[in-house]
Amino acid sequence: GTVSVERTRTPGVALVGGGPGDPDLITVRGRRLLAEADVVIADRLGPRDLLDELPPHVEVIDAAKIPYGRQMVQEAINEALIDHAKQGKAVVRLKGGDPYVFGRGMEEAQALAAEGIPVTVVPGISSSISVPGAAGIPVTHRGVAHEFTVVSGHVAPDDARSLVDWAALAQLTGTLVILMGVDKIGKIAEALISYGKPGSTPVALVQEGTTATQRRVDATLATVGERAVAEGVRPPAVIVIGDVVHESPERTQR
Template sequence: MAGPQDVRTYSTELDLAGRRVVVFGGEATVLRHLARLLGTGAEITVVAPAVCPAIEAMAKAGRLRWHARSWQLNDLAYAWYAIASTRGDDAAIAEAAEKQRVFCTRTATEAIRTPAPDHPGPGVALIGAGPGDPDLITVRGRDLLRAADTVLVDRLAPLELLADLRPEVEIIDAAKLPYSRTTAQEQLNELLVDRARAGQFVVRLKGGDPYVFGCGFEEVTACAEAGVPVTVVPGVSSALAAPALAGIPVTYRGMTQEVTIVSGHLVPDQERSLVDWSALGQRKGTLVILMGVTHVARTTELLMRAGRDATTPALVVQDAATRFQRVLTSTLADLAEDCRTHDVTPPAVFVIGPTAGLKVPNVVAQPEPCLSS
């Protein structure tokens, strides 16, 4: 049963739901295969001494298991399907899989080049992929993604979107770039420009909307200054989508007529923070906080000290628009402790304000949220 086969067809030809699938290799090239596997309901195990940041994040989130070591024969025990994408061990893995009667694909067989559909020519497309569900990308974004020669992807972008890329498309995990965050951003900008100048159509795929705390303008500016054509495709921001998927509006007639979106990734009262938390504490409208899990205790403390009522309804949506979505209802005073109790982890969106306490029966969300309180 082992041997070369088209990886693009296994999700439809094989019923992998509840079956053990082992992926050997952790480079960014594996992401296209994991993208398909995630939608099959398979129990995924990745075996590799090191993996790209996107795979590491999926392991931490419990979406797959990662064994940080080289492959072993017993990795194939009880496996139903295997994918070999290593640097030199693929033949041995395929041979071992055949002896154990395990379906196996060697990704090195995907060397056939196919033309890109309606290739736009050299340039860069900055695409917002939406909050998590791959179906929430815009039609234009999906069309441009399919035409890409190279895709630079953030870990928060829906990886399922990579499943339909042509086999020869290069996938680069943007979080893999070395050095500090600022230096990595500079290298990413240079990579976009260099690939486009080499004649490629490059897609920068980002979660949410690239202009909402996404460094999108920095990347567009770098391309423009280098004379590289660049297209911006807006995306659905999690700041608005996450509350909606939890059944909560951020504005409501007669209750609130304003919504403020802020980043909570910095300690609220440190000098580098540009957010006026004292002013926000005196407002009555809806406050949406992105990237705020780490400092939620200090944030809520400052808001209450500035005048926000401790009983103000609060809500947190974790892993919005994915099958792992969780919704936690609380109050401003109890939010930090509830997050600790329920082990809330990034990515998560906080909603603080009167609308966070609204209760609407039979709200249909996609996917259905798991409600906690």
Template structure:
């Protein structure tokens, strides 16, 4: 079978923003993988699928990831590096985890390149906000339970002057809530959601290391999630899913085992 190529050969002097998927190297798109293999320079994040970098042995590889409460490369410097390498005539790939445009600052990097006259191509990635819950057996929508989902960032605490989210309104939106980057502030987030009317016994699923070999899932409730996460010493990256669908008992591994035993 001939597979059509979404990503044609990379052009010198351009930047390609590649979403690497939720973590497992097998979940990057074919177009994204092809772009990585063609690159002269790769700027990659901490959560990008770094195993595939070995398939671009001649490329210069520049780590620009951000460690929570640790070392990081300022976004302004990342923008400068993208422009500098592209202007030097190199084929530049910016490799991120998840999708570049879902809390990945891909829009900012595109703007910086456009302002400098550097052409940009975007190759979408599988966002962890959907893939993480799915791999944990949590459907974000269900015909008989919920008709939508809302994805938000929890990296800024409720009540912080930088926060633009109305958590009380989110509690009443009637959709599944997917909270990314919310580990540090989960206690305050849960309190605000309950203060907005969401019941304390609302099911919650916490997905750690989604798609990776040590992926794990914690099932709890909104009232208990902060204490449970603290007791389990949950560290980023973790995805918190709030809503009735988080209480469904779906186990892909057991289902697969039952399927094989039936045949």
């Protein structure tokens, strides 16, 4: 008879945080699950280079290209995950950063759980910490910042849908890290200043951090709206607001 070779595999779907973009910054577990996958559904953000290394039999699906007709994009992605998992395939949902940091990972986990499909969540290195670090900015520093707050900037402060208390954020003394805020940074800066944060507060925008095309643009809260436009800063970019922006590895305490 035939000898069947049983390969190790994780049943169901693995929601894998791919990290901030550099393919080396995925976890060992995430890398192993990718290697075992039959199907990978990948985001535009995240380490695309990892997909080039996959064996030829692995089906790679671009999440942005899943047809969604009457459904929402997210519903269509959930459906694709469910369909492939029900066919008995090992499925990896490769996401940028960490699956649960503004990545809609829990929506996917809940949709899968509702269908009785096992879910493995693999944490990823969040861009909120790693991208400032790649640009030489520590999110905390002794004597400078004892806290950092990570905020989604995809909804403007004056939008009725905003869940963020910008007035409270303006009173904090630590570091503010804003994700998905490039096109809203002018309005965000205005709101923070209007609630009392000094216009002189340093700001850094780090575009495509950890990748070969990384670049950093410095500004202040008063100038960042104009600077971002003048310098043509594009997503993905992480915005760091606070005195830590002026720290660097070369700088020593006097």
